[in-house]
Amino acid sequence: MMILEMGDIRKAYGKNVVIPGLSLTVNEGEFVGVIGPNGAGKSTLFGVISGEHVADSGSIQMAGEDISGLDAAARCHRGIARTFQIPQPFLGLSVYENTLVSATFGAGLHGDEARESARAALLKTGLLKLANNGADSLTLLQRKRLELARAIATQPRLLLLDEVAGGLTDAEVGELLELIVSINQSGVTVLWIEHLVHALVSVAERLVVLAEGRIVADGIPKEVLDVPAVRETYLGSDLEDEEADAVVAQAGGDDVRG
Template sequence: MTMLALNNVSKSFGALTVTDDASFDVPEGQALGIIGPNGAGKSTLFNLITGNLRSDSGSICFQGRDVTRVSAMQRCLTGIGRSFQIPQPFEKLTVFENLLVAATHGRNQSEPEVRDACADVLERTGMLRRANTPAGQLSLLERKRLELARAMATAPKLLLLDEIAGGLTEGECQSLIATIRDIHTQGVTIIWIEHVLHALTSVVERLLVLDFGKVIGIGAPDEIMASRAVQEIYLGIDV
């Protein structure tokens, strides 16, 4: 089954085209990595998928349903969850309270109904021991884990990760990769934007490359990274 399908999706801001006729699909249960230089349109693509931005043309289908004109909240309720590049939790709330906020809104359920699910998410993301800690006291790795946990608290079928490994040490990165891999092996479909290539390639089955908003390649990670066009555009190598 196809979890997500984009067909000829484009988005411009004035004369600047940030998404240029993008078409690709993500099968259910797959992990897709997205790479590209700064300004390639990666985060804009996420905003189009989640409904934070409306496309100018083309269509976006989620589990066979056209959601191109569906609101961001409705997309979340149907199973599209995301993390953001810069974590911005409610710093005066505890870790557990942050998850309760995400879960009650993202699942449209009451607080008592989501408590057990939030506790389970905290355990899956390695944050159970920090459940009663105010979010403002967390380390960078813990803030990244909380960002992941808040996305998971909405019960996503499709999880979008936006540079979640950025700024971490190698050891911290490996720890987070293990958590993401575990989430993926439990059946969650993932699309992951990341500059830390070894993090991506240790989890994803396919890589998609963006350049100036245009998809220039999609396929197995080894094939994509061996591509002359990718090496010239993304790695800056004069092949």
């Protein structure tokens, strides 16, 4: 079943046309990585999907329903959640309260249902023992976990991750990967923008490359990374040749998934 279907989406900021016309379909349960140079329009694409940005034209459907006219809150109720490049917890609240706010105001849950959703999100993300700690007391990895907990407390069907792995050590990235894979395996479709290509392609089943608001490659990560234009325009600027080879060799998604 198709969870997301975008047809000929256009988005400009004033005269700056960031997405000239983009079509993308995602099946329920897929794990899709999104890469592309700075300014390619990746975050804008997420904003258009989540409803923070209104597309100038084009269609967007979720599970067969036209959501073009819905705002971000209504889309969250339908099951779209996103994280931000810079985690945005409420620092004055506890870890638990942060997830409860998401369950209540994001998903529109009430009472026991909201509390259970918040608790389940903390359990899933390994934060239950820190539930009563202030969000401002968390380490960077724990903040990333909280960002994920706040997203899954809304019980999403489609989870948009915007560079959640930045700033972590390799070991921490490994922990985060395991968590994201397990969220995906619980049935949540994942779309993940990440500059850490090696981490992304170790778990993504599909890789979409964006450049100047257009999809320039889309397919199995290993094959996409082998496309010369992708290597040159993206990997080339980011990685040395040997590193690029290592990334391509790693793509296949079987190390963390086991």
